Amino acid sequence: MGKFWNYTNSSNKMSPHMLLISLLSSMVLEVWCQSDCSYQKLLKSLNLENASKVRPVRNWKNASIVNIDLTLYTIVDLDMSTQTATTFVWFYMAWTDEYISWNPGDFCGIKKLFVNSDYFWKPDLYIYEMTENDDNSPEIPYYILRNNGQIINAMPLRIISTCNLNIYKFPFDIQTCKLSFGSFMYTVSDIVMWPKSNSSVVNQNAKDVFASKDEWELQSVAVYNTTHKTMGLEYSQVIYSIYIKRVAVIYVLNLIIPACFLVFLDIASMFIHNYENRLDFKITVVLGFSVMLLILNALLPNSDSTPMLGTFCCICMAMMILSVIGTIATSYMTEKSTTNSQVPVWVKVLVLKHLARIILFKKDFAKEELVTPVTADNDPENAKKSETNEDVSDQRRALENDSNVKKEVKLLKRILSEILRIHRKLILDMQQKDEQTEWSLVAQIVDRLVLILYLSIVTLVFIIMICVWTI
Numbered sequence: 001m002g003k004f005w006n007y008t009n010s011s012n013k014m015s016p017h018m019l020l021i022s023l024l025s026s027m028v029l030e031v032w033c034q035s036d037c038s039y040q041k042l043l044k045s046l047n048l049e050n051a052s053k054v055r056p057v058r059n060w061k062n063a064s065i066v067n068i069d070l071t072l073y074t075i076v077d078l079d080m081s082t083q084t085a086t087t088f089v090w091f092y093m094a095w096t097d098e099y100i101s102w103n104p105g106d107f108c109g110i111k112k113l114f115v116n117s118d119y120f121w122k123p124d125l126y127i128y129e130m131t132e133n134d135d136n137s138p139e140i141p142y143y144i145l146r147n148n149g150q151i152i153n154a155m156p157l158r159i160i161s162t163c164n165l166n167i168y169k170f171p172f173d174i175q176t177c178k179l180s181f182g183s184f185m186y187t188v189s190d191i192v193m194w195p196k197s198n199s200s201v202v203n204q205n206a207k208d209v210f211a212s213k214d215e216w217e218l219q220s221v222a223v224y225n226t227t228h229k230t231m232g233l234e235y236s237q238v239i240y241s242i243y244i245k246r247v248a249v250i251y252v253l254n255l256i257i258p259a260c261f262l263v264f265l266d267i268a269s270m271f272i273h274n275y276e277n278r279l280d281f282k283i284t285v286v287l288g289f290s291v292m293l294l295i296l297n298a299l300l301p302n303s304d305s306t307p308m309l310g311t312f313c314c315i316c317m318a319m320m321i322l323s324v325i326g327t328i329a330t331s332y333m334t335e336k337s338t339t340n341s342q343v344p345v346w347v348k349v350l351v352l353k354h355l356a357r358i359i360l361f362k363k364d365f366a367k368e369e370l371v372t373p374v375t376a377d378n379d380p381e382n383a384k385k386s387e388t389n390e391d392v393s394d395q396r397r398a399l400e401n402d403s404n405v406k407k408e409v410k411l412l413k414r415i416l417s418e419i420l421r422i423h424r425k426l427i428l429d430m431q432q433k434d435e436q437t438e439w440s441l442v443a444q445i446v447d448r449l450v451l452i453l454y455l456s457i458v459t460l461v462f463i464i465m466i467c468v469w470t471i
């Protein structure tokens with residue numbers, strides 16, 4: 001343009017005055033022409049319609065390096081039954097197109113261009129854990145081109161991915177969900193994925209923006225890159241591990257504490273002395289506990305690993321049932337003690353002798369000692385011996401003295417026999433009482449045994465639970 005004007009000017013013969021004017025005007029025109037600083041011009045000169053549709057490297061042996069970054073925004077959902085996690089992330093990906101470049105000086109200093117174009121090559125990003133192609137991701141169709149050929153693609157992504165859930169420590173569990181980004185087609189010799197920022201930066205970014213959603217709280221995010229081998233081919237991957245922790249307060253308040261209260265109530269009911277009342281009470285508590293179990297069942301996620309909490313509740317239920325059976329047994333035994341039936345020998349040996357010793361039942365021994373001397377005294381031979389002694393003395397007297405005395409002796413004999421009968425009856429009564437006390441002793445020992453078993457097993461299970469949850 002400048003040249004043209006110069007040419008037309010020079011064709012005329014003119015004064016220096018006119019020359020100055022024409023020079024000035026040519027300069028103005030020059031500036032006006034160069035002031036086409038539009039993106040349009042740059043885009044036209046880049047000629048993207050003919051941009052490379054294959055991997056844009058000048059030597060095919062050079063791998064394209066794809067830089068990846070991810071900021072976790074929120075966990076939308078973690079489905080326990082299907083074991084899938086829905087996450088929402090802000091994703092960044094950058095690579096270099098060796099055929100795109102310009103000098104910013106030629107284009108009024110434009111260094112980057114926002115372009116909505118499908119013309120150039122893009123890496124085929126694939127998320128290995130993805131189970132659904134979700135169309136709910138917001139569509140951001142822009143790419144950033146830098147003058148050195150770098151292409152940046154940043155977009156929000158809604159990812160539905162598998163997540164292997166381990167609910168052993170439920171509700172104090174920490175879950176790990178992985179997101180592996182890589183190319184589906186290109187092997188490691190073509191595309192190499194690199195994380196843009198290291199774990200601490202990724203973690204800090206996520207913590208800064210993470211929007212807490214109902215049940216889950218972000219623990220940390222870590223990133224590492226690796227090569228994934230499959231079917232003899234190697235693929236480059238960048239893997240983000242997301243550690244999330246369940247907010248357990250709801251479960252503690254609605255489930256664990258009420259269950260513990262019920263167990264304590266059941267243990268306390270072991271100290272009700274009236275067995276019938278105790279049985280009624282216990283059945284009510286068991287009912288309440290089974291309602292708790294129903295709620296737990298609805299809350300518990302389906303998984304191949306059983307949660308410790310379920311096992312704990314099961315053991316508590318078993319102990320409750322055991323104590324109910326124990327109460328039934330003791331009430332049966334007290335019933336027996338009112339009808340005068342004998343305690344079977346094997347029960348005597350097993351319960352009164354061995355069990356009593358094992359559970360250190362003190363009262364029992366004191367009573368048994370009291371019982372044994374009475375039974376030892378109670379042989380009729382002793383009585384008979386005394387009788388014969390009296391007979392001997394009577395005979396002696398009879399030989400010495402008169403018939404009056406004989407009458408008195410007869411009377412005395414009768415009295416003696418009466419006394420003997422009373423003695424025998426007393427002994428029999430005592431034996432019966434012994435049997436009664438024996439039955440109630442057996443009942444007490446069984447009751448004590450159940451209580452000790454109950455307490456020790458529940459305490460043990462409690463300790464194991466707390467260990468599992470805190471470690």
Ligand SMILES: *[C@@H]1O[C@H](CO)[C@@H](O)[C@H](O)[C@H]1NC(C)=O
Pocket residue numbers: 193194195225226227236
């Ligand atoms: C991981 O990425 C770094 C650069 O961030 C790179 O130097 C390293 O070779 C990569 N490792 C693998 C296994 O790809």
